Amino acid sequence: MKKDNEEKRAMVRTAERSLDILLSFLEAKELSLTEIAKHVSLHKSTVYRLVQTLENKGFLIKSMETEKYRLGYKCLELAANMEGKNDPAVLFLPEMQSLRDNIGETVSLYIIDGYERLRIQSVESQLPIRRVAPIGARMPLSVGASSKVLVAYSNQHEQEMIFQHLKTKEQIDLVQYKKQLTKVKTNGYATSFEEREPGTSALSVPIQNRSGEILAALTISGPINRLTYRRIKEILPILQESQKRLNRLILL
Incomplete structure (x- = not known):
């Protein structure tokens, strides 16, 4: 019995490590064996065995030119089978x-x-100077128009969990932060000016389901010299019209 339990724990540990390796590609398109090992905090020999298995199964591909690994076509096959009918992205x-x-x-x-907040979809500006928004990027909930919308429209239990995390993990004035969230809920939208990145501003509104629960934050972002406070006021009604259409789409 003891041996069986040890074998089960070893199998679970191997599965968790393999998933950690795949998740490391959220931050980079290509990684060397050394970079993967550093990311998952494992010895290179252990990572090599796991990577070999993932490569044999088609989840990773090794570049002949760079000797680095990237996600394999098996990941695309799995993604193609995702239910897209009700996927907001x-x-x-x-x-x-x-x-x-x-x-x-x-x-x-x-x-x-x-x-964290996770970008699940983006349509980039076609202007020469634009806000680059890679899908899959993760950002803190402490700053940014999107973060304020997502937290402001979360239920009380979720908010308390987030507040506790921010209090212990990040240097943030919770009193001021909560005042910002109250303002967002009152106005129905959030703005940010160089809160997370210098030179950028953003405008965000909530997308909610038929029960009024927050599904996502729909956000416009761009260079602050173009997306000024005045410009944000001009485009807010346009964004709110899109918000209404998407909310109705959820109700269908």
Whole structure:
């Protein structure tokens, strides 16, 4: 019995390590064996065995030129089988493209994932100077228009969990932060000016389901010299029209 339990724990540990290796590619398109080992905090020999298995199964591909690994086609096959009918990243894309074409700035869609916000879709501006918004990027919930919308429209239990995390993990004035969230809830939108990145500003609104629960934050972002306070006031009604259409789409 003891041996069986040890074998089960070893199998679970191997599975967790393999998943950690795959998740390391959220931060880079290509990684060397050394870089993977550093990311998952494992010895290179252990990582090599796991990487070999993932490569044999088609989840990783090794470049002949760079000797680095990247995600394999098996990941694409799995993604192709995801249910896209009710996936906001798929469902909202046409409206996001239309909004981008109308306003000219980058449009992104964010959700809360743990104690971070995750960009699940983006349509980048076609202007020469633009806000680059890679899908899969993770950002803190402490700053940014999208973060404020996501937290402001979360339920009380989720908010308390987030507040406790911010209090212990990040240097943040919770009193001021909560005042900002109250303002966001009152106004129905959030703005940010160089809160997370110098030279950028953003405008964000909530997308909610039929029960009024927050699904995502729909956000416009761009260079602060173009996306000024005055410009944000001008495009707010346009963003809110998109918000209404997406909310109705969720209700269908």
